[in-house]
Structures are given as structure tokens and as C-alpha cells.
Amino acid sequence: MNNRKLALMRLMDSRKKFTARELAERFQVSIRTIQRDLNDLQELGFPLYTEVGVNGGYRVLPNRILPPLQLTQHEALGLFMMIEYLENVPDFPYGSIRGHLAEEYYSTLPQDVQDLITRMRQHITFLQHHAVQAGAVTTEILGAAVDKREIEFIYHSRQGHKKVQVVPIGIYYDHGYWYMPAQRKDRVLLYRVDRMQELVMRDSIDESVPSLQEWLNLKENRESAEVVLQFTDFGARLAGSDVLFKSVEDNEWRGLVPPEEFPFTARKLLSYGPEVKVIEPLELQQQVREMLERSLDQYNTL
Known part of the structure; x- marks a missing residue:
């Protein structure tokens, strides 16, 4: 395919309508040459159609094939x-x-x-631990987030199964799982996508729901407590690839965490084992201790 035909594909893909004369003048060739180029593109599968009449011309069908990449x-x-x-x-x-x-x-x-x-x-290979979910719903969630459309689904949590109605903000992938922040009434809640089933699109639209990027850039307005963590040298290296704790300096991490997120934070810290210690607050420290004790209880013999 020559450069003129590639340029012609890009021009036609702008979704505007062109006459053969306009195209010929733009590319400085004859009308017959342009018509031959357009016929060649149609034979290659480029979805052109012709509108006849005084106001006719060439246009690209909506379900179009995008032009190929030219790469080194x-x-x-x-x-x-x-x-x-x-x-x-x-x-x-x-x-x-x-x-x-x-x-x-x-x-x-x-x-x-x-x-x-x-x-x-x-x-080369890509080793990645991840959950396998039957009937992925990420495509539907992403579409609903773009449209700011409410969705309904069954969510499997520790408290059991429950029906949820929310407007998704978007999705993000972290450590093998997809997560969906979503707005329910005046709160933003976080859901793990692999725990969602029977997703249904609803008619309700809420234009006030922010995009994922807007939500990520919002300042935390919930009441938060300062958390101080002390990492070992190895723990600090591990934290460097962790979205939550990557801002470690001199093996210390400081940040604001809402108290309702302490259980989630404690579980994350357990994965570091002895490579991290909670300095403050005492409430988070206690939650980590309780989780460790429950883990040890499984191995206690009577």
C-alpha cells in the first residue's frame, strides 16, 4: 500500500464526506486515479460507501477498519x-x-x-499471580463508567451475598485483581470485581459522578489518622513496587489513612511479615496484632 492510499485512509476516517474532485485536488492527482485508489481500498476491506446525487460523495461506514500502523x-x-x-x-x-x-x-x-x-x-515470560474469574464484567463496568450509568449486581463479601446498586467511577488493576470504586448516594465505595456477579445495566444516569482520574486526584476529605511505618531495608525495596507504600523514605512511611480503611491496611501489612512494623497509631498496630494472633491460632494444638 503506497503512502497516498494510507493518507487517503486517514483523511476519510475523519468521518467527513468528500467528493472525488476534492480528493483529487487535495492529493494533486486525477479524478480517475483517486477513484482507482478508492476501489483498491474497498477491495482491501476499507468500509467506504458512495452517496449519489448533487450532494453526494464518499464516506466511511461507522464500523470502520482503522488504518495500519507504520512501525520500525x-x-x-x-x-x-x-x-x-x-x-x-x-x-x-x-x-x-x-x-x-x-x-x-x-x-x-x-x-x-x-x-x-x-x-x-x-x-522472556511474564509471571503474574492473579485470580481467574468466569464471565468477566470489566468491559461492561468500563462502559457504564464512561456513560455514568448505574449498575446492579450481586456482591460476595465476608458478610455474605448482597444486591448492590451503584454508579461506577472506573476500574484499576492492582496486584492481580481489578478494583471498582463506585458512588452510592454520597459515598464512594471500593469493590473487587472478581466478587461481582449477575451485573445488570440500569437506566439511571448520574452526570455528577467523577471520572477515575478526577477521583484519584481529589483530596481526601474523610477524617484520617497519621500512620507511621518502619520498614527493614528489604521491606523498603518491596514497598517500592507497592502503590500504597511506595513513598518510603529512609525506611519510613508516613501517610494519612481513614480509620475505616485500617482493616484493609492491616491485611496489606501482613504480607510484609517481619519486614515492617507499625509505629503508630496504636489502633492499627492492635489490628495487625489481632490478625497475627488469629493466624497463629490455626496452628495451636490442644
């Missing part, structure tokens, strides 16, 4: 590795396309690049 070999290899990585992220939104995309993209590459990718696969 390094960029092509990097893109394929990113697709490979995404294969390891469970329940990825629109994830059903990943296998198809990798196969289609791979088949369009030159044979020597395909051979190089085959060899590279023997020297």
Missing part, C-alpha cells in the same frame, strides 16, 4: 511484547480481542521478524 522493527517487536504481556492480565476490558489481535498482527509481519519473535519468546 524495534517498535513492531515492542508492540508484540506488550500484546503478550496483556495476555497475562486477567479479565482485561475487551480482552476477547487479544488473541485475535496477536494472531492477526503477527501474520502481517515479515517472515524474518516473525522468526525473531519466535526466538524471543524462548527468552
